[in-house]
Structures are given as C-alpha cells and as structure tokens.
Amino acid sequence: MGKCKDITRLLSDALERNLELRERLAVGAHLPTCSGCRNFRRHIGLLRAASRAMSGIDDVDDAGPREQ
Template sequence: MGKCKNITRLLSDALDRPLKTGEWVAIRLHLPTCSGCRNYRKQIRLLRVAARSMSGIATPDSTGSDD
C-alpha cells in the first residue's frame, strides 16, 4: 500500500491549509482501514498542540522517513 505516504502527507498538510474535498475523501476512506495512519493523525495532533503551547520555539522539521 503506497497510499500511506500520500495520506500522512495530506494529514500534515491539513494542519497548514484546507484540504480539497477529494483529499478529505481519500483520508476518510483510508483511515478506517489503516491503524498506522490513525496513529499518525493522533501524533501530529499532539505535536500541533505542543507546538502551539510553546509558541516562539521553532520545531525541527523531522519527517523521520526511515523505512
């Protein structure tokens, strides 16, 4: 499933910009079938909250692509 890269990309994009309808559809169809991407969504939500709570501190852009 090469879809996960696309989905996780969209999930992180969603924090910065509104997604298109088709992009949301892809996410909503994929998440119920993939615990990995559900976990990813949880994580970036937490990261977002953390980033907001320490506003002013730049967060390193570590996209950990270690497959």
C-alpha cells in the first residue's frame, strides 16, 4: 500500500471505522510526502464538518464538546 488511491480510500474509511495498525502506518508514512493526500484529508474533514453543521448533528469526536 502507499499509492495515493489506496491512501485516499483509507482516509475515507477512517471516517467510518478505526483503521488497523498497518493501515495507520501506511497513511502516516505517506502523508508527509504527499501534498495531494494531505489536501484530500483536509477537504473531507471540512466537508464532513459542513454536512454535520447543516444537519444539526453535534460532532463531539471532531470538535470537542460544544458550550451552550
């Protein structure tokens, strides 16, 4: 593993499940050298946050508890 296609799939999978150790290691080794995959990770995070904000879902995992 290590190709951008594999890494972006793992980044997407990580939104839904915990990655296995070997998968986390592959992502961790690849991201420092690939700005495209780093941008993909940033963009899917922004899209997830925006969709949750629009749907009214309180995302404690990503942003921490919100004060009321």
